[in-house]
Amino acid sequence: MALTISLTACGGGDGDGQKAGGGNTPSSAPSKETSTDDGNGGNTVPDTSVTLATIIGSNGFQFVINTAVRDAGGFLTVTGSIKNTTDKQIYAPIQWNGQETQVKRTGPSLGGTTLVDKTEKKRYYVLRDTDGFPLTTTGVTGVKAGESIAFFAQFPAPPDSTSQVDIQVPMMPSATIEIS
Template sequence: MALAVLLSACGGGDDGGGGDNAGKEPEKAGSASSAPAEQPTADTDSGMTVPDTTKTLATINGSDGFQFVVHSAVRDQGGFLTISGTLKNTTSKLLVAKAQWSGTEINVTRTGPSFAGVTLVEKNEKKRYYVLRDTEGYPLTTTGVTSVKAGESVAVFAQFPAPPANVTQVDLQIPLMPVATIEIS
């Protein structure tokens, strides 16, 4: 399943607007909200498993107009946790991706823009989880997002080591954005 999410997220940066939360009023800048966890659904057109973008675990609003909507946090049997979501530009102007989202490690900076700087925190054990790296040192996350046009959105994912099975909630920390607590399914 993680491979399917990885492949679908690497396939392109435009989700065609399918993850739009139409009819929902945007939250004020610099806020985060959480909702109950939902399971991913199968995409019958491609045969791959993708997150159901109609479900929302959390909405994180940055003060600059970026909005990160978390659609799923799925634990797989291989010991991974994949977070899938949508990065939206809620303004009427082009927004440039934040350099801090990429992280500062030498191995991930060669990847270019990414979400390697995103972390998860498990509060009870006070453990921080970083985006996984492949054998070449590249982060297992969406890469290449340099900007988002006005009103558009981009599908994103990040893969982490899975917390212990008894952990059902983690804090998602995206640099320069508020922290959001999400449920793991």
């Protein structure tokens, strides 16, 4: 089974190419990402020199969070990688997609990921574009044994006074990350 990753992000354009099978370069890429060919079709790979958190799930998936960057437009973009730590191909749980009807039509995604600001007592959901598609990595179905894939998710930015948030991926433990 082929692994497809489509990245979408806020920005100009009429939304063409941001739906299934669309472009793989976000129009408002986080400042620490660099485009390199990682052997998976030229996916955008996050800067891995810093690790904010590592989330180890019981299902064999490991999320490594590398960046949580605010931008001037009021967004917070989280980047990292998803690794299969097992010796066989494993498949992304459907719960990662989220429960919203509009997000479900996107297909496999990380649309169910949330951030929790404990200080302000608020939960932030992955942003949606004008067509209702989540601004996160889509097309994550299966990951081969020992392989990693890059991911991103874009959220509304918490207030400037908030320096830490908890990231919650469905069916995984939560982790606290620093916002830069």
